[in-house]
Amino acid sequence: MTTEALHRWVRPPYLLLPLALLVWLLSLRTVDLAGMDDLGLLQVLPAGYWVAVVLLTAGFWLALRDRTxxxxxxxxxxxxxxxxxHATPALLYPTLRYSWAWKHIAVLDAMxxxxxxxxxxGGFDIYNQWPGFFLLNALYLRVTGLESALGYAAWAPPVVNALLLGPLLLLYRSFSTDRGLVWGALWVYYCCAWVGQDYFAPQAFAFLLFVTVLALVARQLPGAAPGGGAHASGSPERAGPPxxxxxxxxxxxxxxxxxxHQxxxxxxxxxxxxxxLPRRNRRAVLPALAGAVLLTVLWDTTAARPFLARNLPEFLDGLTSPDSNVVSGLAGLGAAAPGQVxxxxxDRGLSAAVILLAVLAVWRRPWVRRTALPLMAAAPLPLLLANSYGGEMIFRVYxxxxxxxxxxxxxxxxxxxxxxxxATAAVAVVLTLLGGLFFGYYSKENMNYFTPGEVSAVARMIEVAPPGAVIVSVTGNVPGVASHYDVHPRVQLNQESxxxxxxxxxxxLAALARATAFAPPGTPFYLVLNRGQAAECYLTGVLPADTVARLGTAVDEAPRFAVVDRNDDAAVYRYVPDPG
Known part of the structure; x- marks a missing residue:
């Protein structure tokens, strides 16, 4: 290697990437997951992890400024x-992260x-009416001979986010050929995507396809052809046919x-x-819009009709309550843990900052007003007024x-x-946004993480519970509790009256009796208590923080409750009421 070539490869952009990755991997060796509390992983990730993040950020922005x-x-x-x-939890945790990922594993296994x-x-019939994600995974399992998706579901967040890079790059190149702007936007996207809808779920799959559709449509818009200057002009010429x-x-x-996905x-x-809306876009957009409307109406009036018919009154109520829809996701914080407040x-500050900066861009950068970007950013807002989506609509709009x-x-x-x-100020802003993402993405890991003891106790319960036995939990934060949901009625105490x-x-004990009174006399029920439920009660305030502990003490002292499995992190009890 010549001296000139050696000098080229020892520059910071080439050194900081491998150095940051090495420091990151080494830092994960000293993480103590048992130390998580109000702020989840933020409390246990060592200084080396944050050094790696800063090194990676500095290296990227230096590489972005160096066109060689x-x-x-x-x-x-x-x-x-x-x-x-996104790969840090997968590397640290010995089990699948997040209770909803476990529910989707149960749905796939049932299918x-x-x-x-x-x-x-029962309550999971919505997946029968929107089964695409699960049927695709079932086909993959059948082709590969794997028994369950549990082995790869933990890697869904890093894989989904890595796959998003392609369609996002295609989308951004439709609006600019400026390398710094396109790749900088990719970095900013990953620094602000705190909502966490990237786990093993239909939403993650559908969002990836959503961005891909937008990228393909944007390539057909007028002024979107590559090589047209520093920025896409958004010129008023009409688009050609798609x-x-x-x-x-x-x-x-x-x-x-x-x-x-619904x-x-x-x-x-x-x-x-x-x-x-702009006339010049219609020849490129209307075929895609017509296809989306026709396919949605066709599916919703056939396969998804039972679900929509049952929930139509709720949908109509949502249309008449736009004010409550907007604030439904901004839950009261009085009962939450101090760190969660x-x-x-x-989270709110990060989201507001992104929206404010985007609005300022439309005002201060006139060229972006000639693109479709402001329309894309504002388009999801009508759904925020139309429905609360269980309190999540505000996050989905973001x-x-x-x-x-x-x-x-x-x-x-x-x-x-x-x-x-x-340039330094811009990097400082991006680092601030990235810091906000870590708060939103890592702060609930004390309840998202499940120990092997929790997983094994629930697996033992599912193994011994006969068909028809009722499974009871305080909250839904239990790994694998939905397994065989088609043969086990569920009671979740935080959803009771x-x-x-x-x-x-x-x-x-009286509350347990009332919650399970629907079952025929003599039906056994299994009560599962675990660390994850206690963490959810404490972090979110959905129930008093000591609910799980008090319920455990009560059943330990009560007759007719037999311990099925117990370890440091979970306990399963079996109770058969007197048929009389």
């Missing part, structure tokens, strides 16, 4: 960021046993979205409708608006001229 650094190195930095954020639609699904192959790909992706098709229709305000908002934020932060001061929840604090 190949694009593959920028890709490496972005994948390194994805790994540091495999039933060769499709699951009978007697090319056949991209249109077929869009229709196929839309079909996959429609059969997999909300994402509506978000897609909102965004495509917004893109079709701080986290809630950080999720679907973020791809456009991240680009707008970067357009605002990117210096219009080469200036070291402005207010009277039962109040009685749970004064007379736990």
């Amino acid at each position: 650094v190949p694009v593959r190195w920028l890709t490496g930095y972005l994948l390194g960021l994805v790994a540091m954020i 495999l046993r039933s060769d499709g639609q699951v009978p007697h699904a 090319r056949l192959l991209p249109l077929l790909a869009v229709l196929l992706l839309e079909a996959a979205v429609v059969v997999s 909300l994402t098709p509506l978000m897609l229709i909102c965004v495509l409708t917004a893109l079709a 701080v986290v809630a305000w950080v 999720l679907f608006a973020l791809p456009a908002c991240a680009f707008l934020v970067t357009a605002l932060l990117r210096p219009t001229a080469r200036s070291g001061v402005r 207010e009277d039962v929840r109040r009685q749970l604090a004064t007379d736990p």
Whole structure:
């Protein structure tokens, strides 16, 4: 190697990426998961982890300013960021993270046993009516010979986020050929995606397809052809007719979205409708919009009709209560743990900052007003007024608006001229946004993490519980408790009536009796108590923090409760009421 070549490879952009990854991996060796409390992983990740994050950020922005650094190195930095954020729990935890991921494993297993639609699904019947994600995974398991998705589901967050890099890059290159702007927007996106809808779930799958559809449609918009200057001009010339192959790909992706998730098709229709408002866009957008509307209506009036018919009154009520829909996700914080109150305000601050910076970009950067980006960012808002989506709509609107908002934020932060001061300020803002993401993404890990003891206790319960036995838990934060949901009725005490929840604090055994009174006389029920439920009660305040402990003490002292399994993190009890 020549001296000139050696000098090239010892520059900071080439050194900081491997150094940051090495420091990150070494830092994970000293993490004590038992030390998590109010702030989850934030409390137990060592200083080396945060040093690695800063090194990676510095290296990326140095590489972005040096046009001699190949694009593959920028890709490496972005994948390194994805790994540091999203692969860290997968590397640290010996079990699958997050209770909803476990529920989706249970749904997939039930569909495999039933060769499709699951009978007697109860509250899980919504998955029978939007089964696309699960059937695709079932096909993969059948082809590969794997018995369960449990082995790879833990890696869904890093994989989904890594796969998003491709469609996001395609989308951003539709609006600019400025390398710094495009790749900077990718970094900003990953720094602000705190909502956490990237686990093993239909939403993660549908969101990936949603962004891909937007990217393919955006490539057909006027002024979106690559090589057209520093920025896409958004010129008023009319778009040509959509090319056949991209249109077929869009229709196929839309079909996959429609059969997999109930909300994402509506978000897609909102965004495509917004893109079709300018007349010059319509020849490119209307075929995709017509396909999305037709497929959604066809599916919702056939396969999904039972669910929609049952929930139509709730949907109509939501349309008449836009004010309550907007604030439904901003739950009261009085009962939450002190650390979670701080986290809630950080999350709100991060989201507000992203939206404010995006609005400022539209004002301060006139060229972005000639693109479709402002329409893409604002399009999900009508759904926030239409329905609360169980209190989650405000977070889903942020999720679907973020791809456009991240680009707008970067357009605002990117210096219009080469200036070291402005570049440093931009990096400081990005680091602040990244810090906010860690609060939102890592702060609930004390309840998202399950120990092997919790998993083994629940597995033992499912193994011995006969069909028809009722399974009772305080909250739903139990790994694998939904297994065989088609043969085990479930009782979740925090979802019972207010009277039962109040009685749970004064007379736990009487509350248990009332909650299980629906079962035929003599039906056994199994009560599962675990560390994760106690953590959820403490962190969220859904029930008093000592609920799990008090209930455990009560059943330990009561007759007819037999211990099925017990360890340091979980206990399972069996109770058979007197048939008389």
